[in-house]
Amino acid sequence: MPMATGTRKRLTSAAITLHHPLDYYFALFLRAKKTEGLKPRTLNDHESHYRYFQRWLTGKYPTLKLEELTADHVRQYVQHMLTEQTLYTGHPTLESHNTDIGLSPATVNIRTRTLKCFLRFLHDEGYLQTDLASRVKLQKVAEDTLGAFEKEQVLQLLAAPNQREFLGFRDYVLLTLLFDTGLRINEALNLTLDDLYLADKTITVRASIAKNGTSRVVPVSKRTAELLSALVQENLSQFSKRSPSNLFLLNNGKPLTYNQAYERIRLHGENAGITGVRVSPHTFRHTFAKLYLMNGGDLFSLQKILGHQDISMVRKYVQLNNRDLQEKHAQSSPLVGM
Template sequence: MSKVIARRERLTSAAVTLHHPLDYYFGTFLRAKEAEGLKPRTLNDHKSHYRYLQHWLAEQYPTLKLEELTTDHIRQYVGHMLTEQTLYNGHPTLQSHSTAKGLSPATVNIRTRTLKCFLRFLHDEGYLNSDLASRVKLQKVTEDTIGGFEKEQVLQLLAAPNQREYTGFRDYVLLAVLFDTGLRINEALNLTVDDLSLSGKTITVRASIAKNGKSRVVPMSKRTAEILDALVEENRKQFRNRSSAVFLLNNGKTLTYNQAYERIRLHGEAAGITGVRVSPHTFRHTFATLYVKNGGDPFSLQRILGHHDLSMVRKYVQLSNRDLQEQHAQSSPLVGM
């Protein structure tokens, strides 16, 4: 009995400084996931997605207690995401970049999955009597329609950074690496000098920074190896080996995801890119599509991208009807008969 009273006292004292009654339980959930060894990126996703939920709860149900939470509350929140929420609402730096209301079903599913994980934990740990997670369904999503850049747009983006300045040259190298290797942006930003084999023209993506937790070796072109070598040498001159990271700020600290995202967006504006989202992930789609169009096979592409199966690779390759016609003209069994 004393343990129950003590636990209630902790709950009460915690609720005084928190924004919503559910925050205490999310803190417990987060500590459990940290103990399980989840990657920092995954933990950050849980945090950011909970903040969106927290913001909605604080407006709609500011005093809602965990034992009062129902499936209807969760469905209301899902409906809010689909019809009312803006993409970066509440984000510290990206909030003003998108004002359109209603998230895509794919984005809603990403946030719903992390919410379901939280709800499942609460039920498994005995905090929730009902298994709400099993009653929350994901949205039906049409085939992936994220396109890539056209070749002309690739050249325009590469020409956008001012290479006479350190930050401009660094951005140029980052763009080239993303286009040439298909690395995820966080994989690129966490590269160190030791991950580069400039003579062998390969990049090692360590297990600790790979999204799937498995290391892989990614090839790069001679040109990319040369400009990476030049950037590493410039970093040594500028910062005297204070950091082994490849992509640095003017003060020698590592370039962050939000900072890189903003730089890429600005270069897209300067290049006049329209009709396609200028984001780090679009570079990955572009690499995959152009790799296949240039004759690369899907099995080597799978290894380069670091995916477990070809079904994920297929989502990255966006071939237009014209691409299909060209491929058919070259590969049809009737060609040459």
């Protein structure tokens, strides 16, 4: 009895699967995501997270074929991230600075989500017979576990850059901007002169650089507006005829990159003696959110400033310790002033 056409097609597809390495299918996935309009940073995350998985899989199961991949293999990789992987493995500058074993559940979830997206693509496109993505679960993470700087640590960090030097002043302005606005680091690094409205004390985060693809206007304090204006003048004096449009530049006039900014911020934290919290660009965003509310700001204006469409996402940025709660109670108790 001859096989049905659909069955023959599935068998042919499975036979082709045997002859392609996993990289081949990831290239197909990446092309699909590019046509969907994903931002370069998101595409880079997909690629780097895939490489982590691919290196682990090649080392652990070097002869494994795609059609042999199971949910248990993926769970083994998740377990590896939780209990065996060194923090910053594969990072171009930070790998040698940390020997802690095991990624945080939140970090594991970020990498698992991108992997599940790839696995779902393989199933939807017919390259995997089993929907492995639906079988791999995320880690349970407490909602308010993201750290923030204490006020004293903010002052220590701002005092760390040597403002008498161009790079030190540039870093000081960047740190001040992050603390004052809660911008994502890539949003800050991609600001140009045309995004500044310093007379109005606002900056515009263009849709093309915003993570959610939506433009927003972010207020800045008078002090930050003055510093941004001073940095623009410093850039013009350093690179007078080239007139670079980016705000945060290297000594050669090229834009400061994410990895370079990350390393500079880490070094300033190290020089300032900051301990007990990760000194990273995203910690500034958490700190801004917490202090904004502590100083009387409301959750809905904070949501607009941070550029989140879901209020529940904003809540994850705010972690109040016992001292914070005592201060807020002292300001807001009904008995105050009675």
